[in-house]
Amino acid sequence: MEALLAIAIGTLTACGVFLLLRGRTFAVVLGLTLLSYAVNLFLFASGRLMAGAPPLIRAGAFYTDPLPQALVLTAIVIGFGMTAYLVLLALRALAESGDDHVDAKVREGRLGQEHGAGEAREPSSPPSSERGAGGWP
């Protein structure tokens, strides 16, 4: 069981990190999601693996550590909220620039321009397909 779980966590982490390094926001969101799955499994395993043991402490009974389960629950809720916000932010960046590339192609002069002045679309930015599907920087 330990080997299976370790392989699952490792695979999820590897895929998550690979996707996280991609150039498109959608791949990045997927990567973060996979990474958070891996982390949740890892946290769960930190209480040791036991089959068929309830997380309830009764006198003399066979039980598993309940604390990691509470930690995982908290981590899942937080990760879920964060992912939702990230998706919203990615959609907003897409709507404002017409491009879902994560690379901040904002020139220094445009940094942080206020509403109205900095809103104009970037006409000079190449269409997304020309930057290569991989999107490595």
Place this chain on the structure above:
Amino acid sequence: MLQHAPILPILIPFAAALVLMAGTGRGPGFQRSIGLAAALAGIGAAAWLTLLADRGEVLVYALGNWPAPFGIVLAVDRLAAGMTLLTALLAAVCLLHASHGFDARGRHFHAFFQLQIVGLQGAFLTGDLFNLFVFFEVMLLASYALLAHGGGLARSRAGLAYVVLNLAGSALFLIALGLLYGTLGTLNLADVALRLQGLEHDFALARLAAALLVAVFALKAALLPLSFWLPLAYAAAGAPVAALFALLTKVGIVAILRVQVVAFAPAPATAGLLDWLTPLALLTILFAALGALAAGRLRALAAWLVLGSAGVLLAVPAHAGAGLTAAALFYLVQSTFAGAAFFLLAERIGERRGAAADRFRAGPPLAAPWLALGFFLAAATAAGLPPFSGFLGKLMLLEAFRATPAAAAVWGVLLTAGFLLMISLARNGSRLFWERKTDQAAADVPASSRRRSAALVLLVAAGPLLALFAQPLADYAARAAAQLHAPGAYIAAVLGPQAKSIERQRRP
């Protein structure tokens, strides 16, 4: 009431955030009065807590009345209490500044601002590592929303990079906590310290967990290989938000300081863990100084200044010594105010220069001698010139570093970086104020507001004031550092007298 003092700095902004979210449809007047009232009450609560903590005992607040290693506790020593007071003061000033138009660009600004305060205060007060993670997330989620507040492509892009990076950091944080719980069976900081000292096996795993934890804090504190997000994000944020963010990096620094002094330094498994921190911190300082030289506009320069002060503070935790920590705490307070003042100044100067904004190039003449005076005061404080608090902070640090083996390197880097900063500030200041292009029409001077001016004056005045009243602050910092460097009392206060006799099950 007295026993509930430690949780008040968290509860007050939290209650205010709930009220603000419930009253979303109300006008800005309602939101501003609730927000400012909560900020003032927060100052009161934090000041009271500081007075209580200054009696010398560690205040422990067991949430739900579960005793320490099993439940979550808030542990308030002088360091934590002082940081809550600093947070409350800075937040009130930033909120005052934001309450003139900036807050009306989005509906939930005030609620998020209060949640940001909840996260900051909680991160300083908690004595439990998982609870620290939760408060970090509260703080970050609010900061994501505040960073994007006010709109614009630059903010969305900078926000995206900031969010992705911090989410990856949160994943690492959880892995570190999982490892720590797996090896030690506890997440309470005092208990972690105790277990680490008595650890008999799994040295490598415990060391790895500690290293990951410090790496996550270093990401929040913007240590060099992990600091490239900071200039982009901070320069893109709106002025009052960026001013509050000057405190965000300090959360990571205080967290490193606390875990290092309380838990990692005395334990054999994690001895010498932070040996690499000082060289990296020195590189961060140089990187920030070069960035300040290359900055194209004032708010970017302010972001580099914040990074530089973070680098200075990160050089400290690896060296055990109450004197050094005391100097660092003084430096932390004054550099927070100086960095925040710069962000507000940048906005004020920028809106008077029309199209040139706060870029360092010739623009319309600036008929605002008081702004020039404010810039001079803030720049002298940030560069560490004699009569102001920046000089005192730097002097205390240099003096305290003399006894450490890294003295030569620290002195060289700090003085070089100070010189580079001075060049950058003098050159760019003279460009902003004296280099004129008369054919450009000056921007219409926006309607001035007493609130915004008051906020700016308060922050800029902190430089001279902290120099005038340096003694009480330095004394408090010395007491806080002495208390921090005697972690036995902290552990005993959190775990109670029966700490050693808590029955442990042997884990498989």
